Amino acid sequence: MFYVALRIILYDKVRSLITLLGVVFAVGLIFAQMGIFLGLMETSSVIVDHTPGDIWVTSKNSKNFDFSQPFPEYIYHQVTAEDGIQSAEKLIVAWGIIRQKEGGTEQVEIVGYNPDTGIGGPWDMVEGDPSLVKNGNFAIVDESAMKRLGDIQIGEYRDVLWHRLQIVGISRGVKSFTTAPIIFTSFNLAQSLVTYMGSDSTVFVVAKVSPGHSVPEVIKSLQKKLKGVDVYDKGSFSRKTRLYWTMETGVGFSFMLTILISFLIGMLIVGQTIYNSTMEHIKEFGTLKALGASNYEIYKIIFSQAMINALSGYLVSLLITIMSAKIYEAFGMVMVIKGWVNLLVLALTFIMCLSAAFISIRKVKRIDPAILFRG
Amino acid sequence: MQIPIITKGFSKIYTEGQFTVNAVSDVDLQLDEGEVVGLFGPSGSGKTTLLSMLGCILRPSGGSFELYGNNVVFQDDRKLTELRKKYISFIFQGFNLFPALTAFENVMLVLKLKGIEGNPAEQRAIELLSAVGLQDRIHFLPRDLSGGQKQRVAIARALAADAPLILADEPTGNLDFVNGRKVMEVLNDLAKKQNRCVIVATHDNRIEDVFDRIIYMEDGRVIREKRREG
Ligand SMILES: Nc1ncnc2c1ncn2[C@@H]1O[C@H](COP(=O)(O)OP(=O)(O)O)[C@@H](O)[C@H]1O
Ligand SMILES: [Mg+2]
Numbered sequence: 001m002f003y004v005a006l007r008i009i010l011y012d013k014v015r016s017l018i019t020l021l022g023v024v025f026a027v028g029l030i031f032a033q034m035g036i037f038l039g040l041m042e043t044s045s046v047i048v049d050h051t052p053g054d055i056w057v058t059s060k061n062s063k064n065f066d067f068s069q070p071f072p073e074y075i076y077h078q079v080t081a082e083d084g085i086q087s088a089e090k091l092i093v094a095w096g097i098i099r100q101k102e103g104g105t106e107q108v109e110i111v112g113y114n115p116d117t118g119i120g121g122p123w124d125m126v127e128g129d130p131s132l133v134k135n136g137n138f139a140i141v142d143e144s145a146m147k148r149l150g151d152i153q154i155g156e157y158r159d160v161l162w163h164r165l166q167i168v169g170i171s172r173g174v175k176s177f178t179t180a181p182i183i184f185t186s187f188n189l190a191q192s193l194v195t196y197m198g199s200d201s202t203v204f205v206v207a208k209v210s211p212g213h214s215v216p217e218v219i220k221s222l223q224k225k226l227k228g229v230d231v232y233d234k235g236s237f238s239r240k241t242r243l244y245w246t247m248e249t250g251v252g253f254s255f256m257l258t259i260l261i262s263f264l265i266g267m268l269i270v271g272q273t274i275y276n277s278t279m280e281h282i283k284e285f286g287t288l289k290a291l292g293a294s295n296y297e298i299y300k301i302i303f304s305q306a307m308i309n310a311l312s313g314y315l316v317s318l319l320i321t322i323m324s325a326k327i328y329e330a331f332g333m334v335m336v337i338k339g340w341v342n343l344l345v346l347a348l349t350f351i352m353c354l355s356a357a358f359i360s361i362r363k364v365k366r367i368d369p370a371i372l373f374r375g
Numbered sequence: 376m377q378i379p380i381i382t383k384g385f386s387k388i389y390t391e392g393q394f395t396v397n398a399v400s401d402v403d404l405q406l407d408e409g410e411v412v413g414l415f416g417p418s419g420s421g422k423t424t425l426l427s428m429l430g431c432i433l434r435p436s437g438g439s440f441e442l443y444g445n446n447v448v449f450q451d452d453r454k455l456t457e458l459r460k461k462y463i464s465f466i467f468q469g470f471n472l473f474p475a476l477t478a479f480e481n482v483m484l485v486l487k488l489k490g491i492e493g494n495p496a497e498q499r500a501i502e503l504l505s506a507v508g509l510q511d512r513i514h515f516l517p518r519d520l521s522g523g524q525k526q527r528v529a530i531a532r533a534l535a536a537d538a539p540l541i542l543a544d545e546p547t548g549n550l551d552f553v554n555g556r557k558v559m560e561v562l563n564d565l566a567k568k569q570n571r572c573v574i575v576a577t578h579d580n581r582i583e584d585v586f587d588r589i590i591y592m593e594d595g596r597v598i599r600e601k602r603r604e605g
Binding site: 286 | 427433460461471474475484488538
């Protein structure tokens with residue numbers, strides 16, 4: 001029956017091509033929307049995800065990574081003193097201003113980490129090393145920041161919050177959902193640069209749990225002891241950040257809506273084609289029924305048509321998506337193409353095409369054999 | 376041996392609004408094994424209606440119907456399908472071939488429905504198409520066949536269903552005289568060889584001589600019967 005479906009599709013080339021285009025359009029849009037959406041999600045939590053450590057301590061009611069409030073440093077000591085904590089690091093994430101070469105200023109996100117351990121610092125360097133920011137007015141910028149900040153060379157100076165910093169390294173893959181360039185400095189420098197924080201504050205404490213201790217239990221105990229802060233495991237804080245940027249800003253909703261609309265458009269196009277094709281073949285199907293075919297056997301032909309539409313459309317879209325991912329990259333956007341996304345879209349495509357076939361199924365079920373006797 | 380068809384008082388009344396049409400009235404019919412019967416009558420005389428009821432497709436308004444010893448109860452759809460599958464095959468005026476499938480594939484499709492696949496099916500399809508004289512057109516698409524050839528593919532397909540009773544409604548209706556005759560001869564010949572029963576509804580008087588028996592209808596009634604000598 002699959003063969004019959006294939007022959008029907010190949011026979012009516014124009015219609016099949018239009019259907020293919022429709023499916024490719026719909027599925028391609030779903031791919032792009034999902035890819036960009038997931039790309040944004042990944043970007044928004046990229047530093048959290050790349051920072052080693054099991055536990056994140058944040059200010060009370062902190063909503064995301066980028067806009068967390070400072071809290072007193074003694075919390076850090078309380079954390080390190082806790083049973084089951086192997087080590088902990090302080091991390092500052094704050095907002096600053098950088099002076100542009102040609103005048104004017106630009107807002108930047110300053111990340112201050114401990115250069116001895118590198119925790120919270122850059123994880124992939126184009127040039128230089130994360131430890132170079134130690135003991136001085138040094139900074140590392142991300143290569144993605146150059147679009148905003150102009151070409152940056154190692155060794156040159158930039159003014160950040162009215163302090164002259166020397167660039168000692170260039171990182172790769174560090175972006176924020178806010179699109180502000182990210183500048184890494186040592187924790188100590190960040191603490192003195194960002195004056196609104198106060199000299200004995202940190203924004204995060206990132207801690208590692210000793211082997212043999214359970215992360216949830218250590219978190220529970222910390223939550224009981226520490227006042228004025230929230231304690232998350234790494235995954236939760238990453239998710240919280242992602243959900244904040246994608247959901248609370250409405251961005252996520254808009255993506256979902258586009259995906260839904262694409263899905264419906266695809267369903268309509270496939271449904272329309274399969275319905276027309278079924279109606280055109282209704283006498284043939286009726287004859288098969290008269291000759292002893294069950295409804296089920298005819299459904300197989302129709303569902304096979306839907307499956308072929310789905311599969312061919314999906315494969316072409318996947319190809320286009322993989323090729324266009326490079327284009328997105330060129331525009332500085334991240335489009336995520338992952339196995340599970342592909343499978344999810346494949347499943348969506350099948351659901352889209354198969355549900356589109358259902359109207360036709362009802363038609364076949366109700367074929368009035370009397371039509372066969374009409375010349 | 377079972378008698379293929381026995382009807383008693385078979386009738387069909389169509390009602391449309393306050394109008395009623397006695398499309399088939401009080402038809403008593405018996406069909407014997409291996410008979411090729413022509414159902415003649417002017418347009419509107421009830422041939423198609425009678426054929427649809429014999430084909431277990433249309434529910435009669437009255438009378439009884441026995442098909443190969445089975446009392447046909449028209450209320451039970453599943454049973455009707457079963458009876459059709461077991462006993463009846465059809466040929467229609469419109470050939471109803473899948474345009475995307477070759478003659479061979481159209482026949483193969485029905486063989487597949489019957490559970491015959493692979494080599495035996497291919498052999499059988501070629502056999503059937505050769506029997507209707509299309510051995511050199513086996514892999515043609517319907518659009519590349521003439522009307523008569525298409526109808527012969529439809530006959531091969533009907534034979535592939537391997538039912539003892541074949542019902543044909545105006546099988547020559549879309550064909551010219553030469554082709555119509557040829558189709559009827561093929562059908563008659565194969566029915567005789569394979570010992571199948573055939574009922575052909577037609578108003579094509581030019582093919583009368585093909586049939587063992589002719590039933591004439593008018594206004595839904597059987598008005599006359601004629602048997603071939605011998
Ligand atoms: N579905 C229907 N509804 C109402 N009247 C019908 C219907 N089908 C056929 N008829 C009427 O029944 C009569 C017999 O029709 P039909 O069996 O098609 O005759 P034939 O096949 O001999 O031309 C005609 O008067 C026709 O108008
Ligand atoms: Mg008729």
